[in-house]
C-alpha cells in the first residue's frame with residue numbers, strides 16, 4: 001500500500017481548495033492538494049461575471065457596506081442561510097478582493113469622470129468621483145441593492161484562479177493532479193484522510209492528514225444539461241455521504257441560471273443583464289418588468305428563471321428544434337462595451353452559435369448552474385460529525401446561500417471561505433497530532449480495491465454511461481425548476497431502481513490504469529446517491545423556498561420549514577438516504593424572515609418572527625439614535641472570526657468623511673449614500 005502523509009490534506013484545487021491550502025501553508029503546515037486535473041483547469045476558471053464585495057468605489061456602489069451585502073445575501077437565500085456565516089462572509093469579502101489585487105488579479109478599475117451605462121434599457125451618464133479613480137470597480141448583479149460585483153471583464157474566475165494558483169506555487173504547495181479521491185478514511189469519529197486513485201497508472205494510495213478538507217466543487221452534472229464543467233459530478237459530496245456518519249445539507253437546493261445558451265447550456269454571465277442586457281420573448285417583447293416591476297431582469301436567479309419558464313409555458317418562447325427558448329439582448333450595450341467587458345460572451349456566441357451578440361439576440365434558457373447544498377459544516381468549516389473533516393466552496397454547505405445563491409457570491413465564497421476556514425484548518429493542525437493508523441488505512445484501500453476488482457473481474461452487465469444518462473434525464477425531467485409531489489416521487493422511484501441496478505455494473509475495458517469506463521463506473525454509483533439526496537430532500541420539503549419551487553406547495557412556509565435538510569447514508573446497502581432537519585432559530589436572527597423585495601410575497605410566518613422583530617426594536621431603542629452600525633450589528637447577532645480578519649474595512653466614502661457623498665449628490669443619476677436604491 002502506498003501511503004502519503006501530510007499535515008493539511010486538501011481534496012480539490014479550485015479556488016476554495018487552493019485558498020485553504022495557502023492559509024495552512026502560510027502557518028507552516030505541510031500541505032498537499034489533490035485534483036482530478038491541473039489546478040488551473042479547475043472549474044473555478046469558468047466563472048465569468050465577478051465576485052461580490054462591498055467596496056463602494058463606483059458611484060453606483062456608494063452607501064454600500066457589510067450590512068447591505070449581508071441583507072442582500074439573506075434575502076437572496078430566501079431566509080434559508082446561516083446568518084452568522086453570511087455576516088462572516090460579508091465582513092471578509094472586501095479583504096479578499098484586496099488580497100487578490102495584491103496577488104496580481106487585474107481588477108477592472110474606476111475611471112474618473114463621466115461614463116455612459118445602460119440602466120433599465122436607458123443609456124445614462126454617471127459621474128465617477130475623482131477620488132475613486134484607479135480603485136476597484138464593480139458592476140450590477142441580480143438581487144443586490146448596490147453595484148457590488150468586482151470583475152475582470154468577463155473572465156474573473158480565470159484571473160482569480162491564475163493568481164491564487166500562482167500564489168500556491170510560490171509557496172511550494174504540491175498538487176497531485178490526475179488523482180481521484182474515492183473514499184474517506186475515518187474511524188467513525190475522526191477523519192484521517194482519503195483513499196485516492198491515480199487516473200493515469202490506476203495506483204491506489206492512502207493520503208493521511210491531520211486535517212482533510214473537501215473542496216471538490218458542485219454536483220451540477222447529475223443533471224443532463226448544466227453550465228458546469230463535466231468534472232462537477234458530486235463525488236466529494238458522495239465521499240462524505242459514504243462515511244455513513246457525515247451529513248449533507250440542503251441538497252435539494254439546486255440553482256438554475258436564467259441565461260445559458262441553447263442548446264449546449266454554456267453560460268452567458270449575469271453580467272450581461274447587470275450591464276443592461278434585456279430578456280425578450282418570441283415577439284421581441286421585454287417581459288420581465290410585467291412580472292417583476294421593481295428588479296426586472298435583475299431579480300435573483302431563482303425568480304428570473306421561474307418567470308422565464310412561466311412565460312415560455314404561456315407559449316411566448318421561441319420555437320426551436322431544441323425546445324422553446326427566450327432571447328438575451330445585449331445589442332443595446334454597444335460593440336465597444338461587449339468587446340471590452342463581455343468578451344468571453346462574445347467568443348462563446350461566435351464559436352458555439354455563430355452569431356455576433358453586438359448585432360444578434362442570444363438564444364437562452366434557464367439551465368442547471370449551482371449547488372447550494374453540500375457537505376454540512378459548522379461556521380468554522382468542520383463537519384459536526386467527523387472531527388478533522390472540513391469542507392469549503394461549492395462542495396460545502398456552511399451555509400451562506402440557503403436556498404438561492406446570489407450571482408457573484410460564489411467566487412467570493414470560495415476565496416472568503418478559504419481564507420476563514422483555512423485559518424481554522426491551520427488551528428486544527430496546530431492542536432492535533434497526525435494519527436497514522438496503517439491498519440485502518442489499509443482496510444479502506446482494500447475496500448476500494450475490491451470495488452475495482454469486482455467491476456473488472458465480476459460478471460456485472462450494467463453499462464455505466466447508460467445508468468448515468470438515465471439518472472441525468474430523471475433529474476432534468478422531474479427535479480427541475482418547478483417541482484411537484486408526483487414527479488418527485490417518480491424521480492425517487494426511478495433513481496432507486498438505477499441505484500439497485502448499479503450493484504450489477506461491469507466494464508468492458510479491463511485495463512486497471514487509464515480507463516475512462518472504470519472511472520465512470522466508480523463515479524456513477526456515487527452520483528446516484530447524491531442524486532437521491534436531492535430528489536428525496538425535494539420530495540420531503542413541502543414548501544417553496546428560493547430555488548426549490550413546489551407547484552403543489554407554492555408558499556414559503558417558515559412555520560413548518562424554516563430548517564436545513566440533513567441527509568446521511570448510514571446503511572451502505574440502503575437505496576435512499578436518511579433525512580433529518582436542523583431548525584433555524586428566528587430568535588437568533590439579525591434579519592427575521594420577511595419579504596425579499598422581489599418574487600412572491602406569500603410566506604407563512606414563523607410564530608417567533610413578530611417576537612424577534614419586537615425584541616430587535618427594543619434593542620435598537622436601547623442603543624439610541626447615535627449608535628454606530630457596528631454596535632447595532634454586534635447587539636443583534638454577534639459573530640466570531642479569526643482575529644486577523646476582524647478589523648473594520650475601509651471605504652472611500654469613510655475616508656473622505658462624506659465629501660464624496662456631497663460632491664456626487666449633485667448628479668441626478670447618483671443614489672443617496674444612505675439609501676438603498678441602485679436604479
Ligand SMILES: Cc1cc2nc3c(=O)[nH]c(=O)nc-3n(C[C@H](O)[C@H](O)[C@H](O)COP(=O)(O)OP(=O)(O)OC[C@H]3O[C@@H](n4cnc5c(N)ncnc54)[C@H](O)[C@@H]3O)c2cc1C
Pocket residue numbers: 011012013014015016017034035036037039042043044045046047048049050051052156157179180181182215216217218227228229231232235236267269369370392393394395407408409410411412414
Ligand atoms: C460557467 C460558470 C460561470 C460562473 N460564474 C460565476 C461568477 O461570475 N461569479 C460567481 O460568484 N460564481 C460563478 N460561478 C460559480 C463558481 O465559479 C463556482 O461555484 C466556484 O468556482 C467553485 O469553486 P470551488 O473551488 O468550490 O470548486 P471547483 O473550482 O469546481 O474545483 C473543484 C476541484 O476539485 C477537484 N476534484 C473534484 N472531485 C475530486 C476528487 N474526487 N478527487 C480529487 N479532486 C477532485 C477538481 O479537480 C477541482 O480542482 C460560475 C459557475 C459556472 C458554471
